[in-house]
Amino acid sequence: MQTRNHPLISPTLGTARQITSFHYGPAGGQKIYIQSSLHADELPGMLVSWALRRKLAALEAAGKLRGEVVVVPVPNPIGLNQHVLGHLAGRFESNTAQNFNRNFYDLAALVLPHIEERLTGDVEANRNAVRATMREVLDAQRPKTELDSQRLALQRLSYDADVVLDLHCDWEAALHLYTNPDLWDDVEPLARYLDAKASLLALNSIGNPFDEIHSFCWSDLRERFGDRFPIPNGSISVTVELRGQADVSYEVADKDAQAIIEYLTLRGVIDGTAAPMPPLAFEATPLAGTEPIVAPASGVLVFRAMYGEWVEAGTAIADIVDPLTDQVSTLKCTVSGVLYARHRARLATAGMEVARVAGATPIRTGSLLSQ
Ligand SMILES: [Zn+2]
Structure with a gap:
C-alpha cells in the first residue's frame, strides 16, 4: 500500500488542506477508484472506505490483488470544515454556493479538440489514446481556487480508472445508485451485490457530477466517432447512495464493503471466486422517470410510506398538516415504482420536494439532479 498526498491551493493565510489517496495492489492491470x-x-461512505481499506490490506498481504485499487476516504476536506451554528454543511461550498459534486472538469469537451487524429481501428489503442489525452488536458489545467484544485486533484487520480465508485448517501433512503445506461450490463452485478432498491440511468443529467464526467466522455466520443473508430466504455462510473445520512453502522459498512469486494472479485481485480450473485431487487429505471413528490403548502410533514418500498400510482406518500387551518393535504405519487428517498426535514415549506419515486417511463427533461 502506498499513501500519497495531494496539496490543495491554500485559500487563506495560515490554512492548508490536502487530499490523501491510498493505493493497493500492483499498477499496470485494471485500476479501480473509490471515493x-x-x-x-x-458519512456512511467514509465508514465503508475504512472497512474497505482493512479488507484490501488483508487481500494485498495475501497476494490476491491483481489490479490497483485507489481509495480516497476524504475527498472533500473543504466541506468537512464548514460548520454553521453547530451543523456540518457539506453539500455546497460556503464561499461560492457551488455544489461539491458539480462542475468537474468536462473531460468530453477538453478531449474532443485533440482526439480525432489519434483514433485508429484498434479499440485498446483508442482506450489508451483517450486516457493519454485526458492526462494531457488535465495537466494543462491551472486551477485558481482551493475548490477547483480539489476537483482537479480528484480527477487526476480517477480519470484512467476502469471502475469509478463515488459513495454518497441521501437524506433518508434505501440504497440506490446512478449510472450511465451504456454501462448497465457492467454495473448490474454491483447493484445485485449491494442490494440496490433503485438503479437510475442517465447519460447526461446536466451539471458535470463526478461519475458522469468519466462515463459521458466515452459515450460522447462513441456517439461522434463510433461509426469510424471503436470506442470502449473506458470508465464504468457509478454514484452509489448508501442509504440515509444517519445510516452509519459497523454492520452495514462491513456489508457494503464486502459487496464491493465481491464485485471486484467478479471483475477479476481480486483473485478468487465471487459470492453467488443475489437477485436484482428491482429493474433499472430512467432517471428521467423519477417523480418528485412536492409539498403544495407548508406544514408538518408526516410520511405515510416507507423508503425502499414499491408504491403503486395513487399511493399516499405523506401528509402535510397545517395546525392553523386544520387542513391536511395528502401527497400521492402518480407513477408506480420504488419510493427510494425521502427528505429528512419534518417541516415542509411550500414547493419543497419531500420524496422521490423511481418510475419506469421518462417524464422529465433538462437538469435531472436536485440542487
Ligand atoms: Zn451526495
Whole structure:
C-alpha cells in the first residue's frame, strides 16, 4: 500500500488542506477508484472506505490483488470544515454556493479538440489514446481556487480508472445508485451485490457530477466517432447512495464493503471466486422517470410510506398538516415504482420536494439532479 498526498491551493493565510489517496495492489492491470463522502455531510461512505481499506490490506498481504485499487476516504476536506451554528454543511461550498459534486472538469469537451487524429481501428489503442489525452488536458489545467484544485486533484487520480465508485448517501433512503445506461450490463452485478432498491440511468443529467464526467466522455466520443473508430466504455462510473445520512453502522459498512469486494472479485481485480450473485431487487429505471413528490403548502410533514418500498400510482406518500387551518393535504405519487428517498426535514415549506419515486417511463427533461 502506498499513501500519497495531494496539496490543495491554500485559500487563506495560515490554512492548508490536502487530499490523501491510498493505493493497493500492483499498477499496470485494471485500476479501480473509490471515493466516499464527496458531499462532506454524507458519512456512511467514509465508514465503508475504512472497512474497505482493512479488507484490501488483508487481500494485498495475501497476494490476491491483481489490479490497483485507489481509495480516497476524504475527498472533500473543504466541506468537512464548514460548520454553521453547530451543523456540518457539506453539500455546497460556503464561499461560492457551488455544489461539491458539480462542475468537474468536462473531460468530453477538453478531449474532443485533440482526439480525432489519434483514433485508429484498434479499440485498446483508442482506450489508451483517450486516457493519454485526458492526462494531457488535465495537466494543462491551472486551477485558481482551493475548490477547483480539489476537483482537479480528484480527477487526476480517477480519470484512467476502469471502475469509478463515488459513495454518497441521501437524506433518508434505501440504497440506490446512478449510472450511465451504456454501462448497465457492467454495473448490474454491483447493484445485485449491494442490494440496490433503485438503479437510475442517465447519460447526461446536466451539471458535470463526478461519475458522469468519466462515463459521458466515452459515450460522447462513441456517439461522434463510433461509426469510424471503436470506442470502449473506458470508465464504468457509478454514484452509489448508501442509504440515509444517519445510516452509519459497523454492520452495514462491513456489508457494503464486502459487496464491493465481491464485485471486484467478479471483475477479476481480486483473485478468487465471487459470492453467488443475489437477485436484482428491482429493474433499472430512467432517471428521467423519477417523480418528485412536492409539498403544495407548508406544514408538518408526516410520511405515510416507507423508503425502499414499491408504491403503486395513487399511493399516499405523506401528509402535510397545517395546525392553523386544520387542513391536511395528502401527497400521492402518480407513477408506480420504488419510493427510494425521502427528505429528512419534518417541516415542509411550500414547493419543497419531500420524496422521490423511481418510475419506469421518462417524464422529465433538462437538469435531472436536485440542487
Ligand atoms: Zn451526495
